[in-house]
Amino acid sequence: MKYKPFKLERIEDPDGRRTDPRKARVYEEIRQQAIADAERSFDNVRDELRRLVRSARGQIRE
Helix, strand or coil: CCCCCCCCCCCECCCCCCECHHHHHHHHHHHHHHHHHHHHHHHHHHHHHHHHHHHHHCCCCC
8 A cells, every 4th residue: 555644734723713624625535535544454454364263273265
């Protein structure tokens, strides 16, 4: 998985009263992508662990 790190900045002005809607939308997209990537990674590791357990028990069925 290749990706370029993205440095998050404040989405509020220095007073904390207003939020930049464009930044908020972009950051939400980044957050959703990160969650999807983490879920895929978890699924891949879980499936690999299941195969490892099956092979250790002699139950190789793929």
